[in-house]
Amino acid sequence: MKYLKIVLILFILVGFEDYPLFARDKKSIAPEDILNMSIEEMLNVKIITAGKKEERIADIPASAVIITRKDIEKYGYMSLEEILENVPGMYVIDDLGAYRKTYGVRGFYSGTPRNIIFLVNGVSQAEGVFDFNVMANFNIPVEAIDRIEVVRGPMSVMYGQGAFFGAINIITNDSYDGTSLASVSYGNMAERAVAKISETEGEFKYSLSAGYSATDGPDQDWDKMVTDMSALTFWGINSSNNTTKERLERDSKNFIFSGKYKHFYTDMMFNQSTDEAAIFRPAVSEGSAYNRDSAKIAVGYENQISEAVRIDTKMIYHHFSFDLDWDITSAVFTGSDAGETSGEADMYEFEANSFINVTDDFLVTTGLYYKMTKDPEFHADVNIFNLIYDDTTTDDIELLAAFTQMNYLLNEKFRLVGGLRAEKLLGYTMIHDNKPGQPANTLTQREYDEDDIDLIPSLAAIYSYNDQNVFKFLYSQAIARPSFFQNRDQFVSGRPNLEPEEIETFELNYMTVPSSKITANLSVFHNTLDRLIVRNNSLVGNQLVQYSSNGGKLVTNGAELSILTNPCEKFHADFSLTYQDTEDQRDGYGHIEVAYSPHLLGYAKLSYDFTGTISFALTGTYVDEMETEWNAALNGGAGGRIGQSVDGHFLLGANLRFNDLFDKGVYLNIRGSNILNNEYLYPTYVNNTWADKGTLGDPFEILVTMGVKF
Secondary structure, three states, rough: OHHHHHHHHHHHHHHOEOOOOOOOOOOOHHHHHHHOHHHHHHHHHHHOOOOOOOOOOOOOOOEEEEEEEEHHHOOOOOOHHHHHOOOOOEEEOOOOOOOEEEEEEOOOOOOOOOOOEEEEOOOOOOOOOOOOOOHHOOOOOOOHEEEHHHHHOOHHHHHHOOOOOOOEEEEEOOOOOOOOOEEEEEEOOEHHHHEEEEEEEEEEEEEEEEEEEEEOOOOOHHHHHOOOOHHHHHHOOOOOOOOOOOOOOOOEEEEEEEEEEOOOOEEEEEEEEEEEEEEEEEOOOOOOEEEEEEEEEEEEEEEEEEOOOEEEEEEEEEEEEEEOOOOOOOOOOOOOOEEEEEEEEEEEEEEEEEEEEEEOOEEEEEEEEEEEEEEEEEEEEEHHHOOOEEEOOOOOOEEEEEEEEEEEEEOOEEEEEEEEEEEEEOOOEOOOOOOOOOOOEEEEEEOOOOOOEEEEEEEEEEEEEEEOOEEEEEEEEEEEOOOOOHHHHHHHHHHOOOOOEEEEEEEEEEEEEEEEEEEEEEEEEEEEEEOEEHHHHHHHOOOEEEEEEEEEEEEEEEEEEEEEEEOOEEEEEEEEEEEEEEEEOOOOOOOOOOOOOOOEEEEEEEEEOOOEEEEEEEEEEEEEOOOOOOOOOOHHOOOEEOOOOOOOOEEEEEEEOOOOOOOOOOOEEEEOOOOOOOEEEEEOHHHOOOOOOOOEOOOEEEEEEEEEEE
């Protein structure tokens, strides 16, 4: 059997729900176990993401959601993206660009994947060029995931910049119990293969997974997204190529290894992906191909050095590189190749944390953090826009931080949690080499000197009225610093340096179990977001000008209600509703509806276990109507939207699962997404303003998976 496991892994390599109250570190939480727990038992379940250590759910200063292995199997989610689309308070927008789907949280949407920090086994997935958490860089197959912890709200005290809207930890090494699996999937749009093994050999424990996935992408006409197709004629779109077919294909290969020996541990992740996308204009031939390579290696040491003190230190190496082949043309472009952009960076992180039990009632977490981005590079040879340049820095980009969080139990009912992080980005100098090797070559430098020390606080008061009712008052701040890529945009376009984004949140969270069959969670929140960084693209003559700017102040008020029920042993139903209203407080903007901010989000999940081996589940998500960005320069300075508003949409999914089908461990999963085949649109974003109607969402998709656990 051991050799079979190795063969399965090598075979893959050659090709190279959420329950709003709970998360546990070392054991998968079965839904039937949770729904039979008392409130006291529920609040004793532990989560690791909120404080980088095991903490009872009752003690964490945050609102948490967990998705277990059982949830993923029960609802049959096809991808990590689909899992997150079903998390209360989160919604997705896909502009068909290079980032894949990006997420908004409780009414805030930035357009770039850098405001939620993604972790895989506690290792940050950001890279050193864009500082993005692009899902293509860690396209983990769902079969390899043991658990996902979603902590909503600013988490910058613990994780620093980037944890703006929250932190999501994807855990693939939850246990080393010897359980392994292999599966293949095939559907009307996608195919997939996955293998995973976990073993314990004496004091050495390891988990290893490898996966491959590919999708053909949708086959839709571009004119469903455009009011006037003649506007695209200049850009080479005609009756022969007016379709997305074979122009939005994707594939990825992923490998993850986790190991632990005594007090030492390691996590290694490697990912290759190719995403075809619409970059600035629709592709005219085979699709604009965005190729990414990512490698992350973490080595750590964890030890309980005394009864009162535990330490955890780790070093992480990141490598990221990309190249983008532009597949666009224009009526005035006479060349055969539109060009390409590329870049790469190495990044090093060091973190040392200590967890101190001062007394039984007083716990202190402290940490030191250092990050160095070495030799970031961005190159452009985009002939169609006459863009030829090389950008880098003369210095390493260094970030220093120290933080502490204190958790004090005043009495049996009342707990205080407070934290503070001090963070400083050292200044660095950027170099722009325009038209290298040509007579018109120029070399310019500019310093990024927004290097103040930022202090980031958080505070929580937690009150347990009785065993069935718990209140949390939460206050936190977070920042998001501009990346090397965003800063070089400002440099090249002659615009001022960007300032860090800031967010401040107040939340009142109430958890209750009114009966043994019902669990409820209510949150009321007030968020203030200042200096949101927004990207802009425009053509000046035949020159493409790209830059970012700090926007105004957005204020959101909202409420979120989640209810979990099990009317009978075999039937489970979860419902969640989020309402929010966001206002732009810049002068003259108060009457303008905020873009990309739906007022209403709805989620539902139903499951029924027929025999213990056969189950059926439904998932439903509703996202309210949304507006596009307001551009004050349009219509002769009178202002206007860059695209049309889009209607709200409802997506229904279904899953039928057979366990122990022919033999113990053999399973069959049939998942359908958007089974009503609703045609819906995401609002136009600045990367693709040609799609003034909006960009098309995913059509009906079915995926059949056959696998075996052993």
